[in-house]
Amino acid sequence: MLALLSLLPSVVPGAMSILGFMASLGALVFAVFSVSRCRKNHFNATLIIVIVGLFLVNDSLRIWADPLPMPSNIKATMYGIFFMVALACMIAASELSRNKPTPDSDVNDKNDL
Numbered sequence: 034m035l036a037l038l039s040l041l042p043s044v045v046p047g048a049m050s051i052l053g054f055m056a057s058l059g060a061l062v063f064a065v066f067s068v069s070r071c072r073k074n075h076f077n078a079t080l081i082i083v084i085v086g087l088f089l090v091n092d093s094l095r096i097w098a099d100p101l102p103m104p105s106n107i108k109a110t111m112y113g114i115f116f117m118v119a120l121a122c123m124i125a126a127s128e129l130s131r132n133k134p135t136p137d138s139d140v141n142d143k144n145d146l
Contacts, residue, residue, distance in 0.1 A: 035060035036082040043091040050092040054111065057083045058118050065122050068129040076126045080119065087115055 036057055043053030064079035088096050093103050094111055 035063065036079045036086070040082075040086050040090050043086055046092045050094070051111075054087065054091055054094060054115075057086050058115065061118060061122050065125050065129070068126045071130055073126050073130045076122075080123070083115075083119070 039053045039056035039060055041053070042049040042056065044050070045053075061079055061083050064076045067075040087094055094108060
């Protein structure tokens with residue numbers, strides 16, 4: 034829901050689009066906490082919304098029809114921040130969704146032998 038709401042300030046030119054970018058990154062980080070064992074649906078949907086918002090909707094960072102020319106070094110920095118946060122969130126989500134044995138199940142397996 035926060036990822037969808039962050040699309041609204043992304044359309045406004047200027048500093049509001051950068052605030053929308055930061056809000057969408059926050060939504061992506063919060064979506065990691067929704068990951069449970071073998072369930073990443075909410076995280077994947079949030080990741081797709083954030084990617085679409087960054088590359089197609091965001092007024093300062095979109096890759097087509099740039100209304101406000103932003104310096105390329107700032108644009109590259111913002112894309113780099115996005116890729117680092119997205120990569121860290123994807124790694125954390127895959128670790129959280131993995132089906133790991135618990136210490137109790139390990140004890141039960143030894144008793145079965």
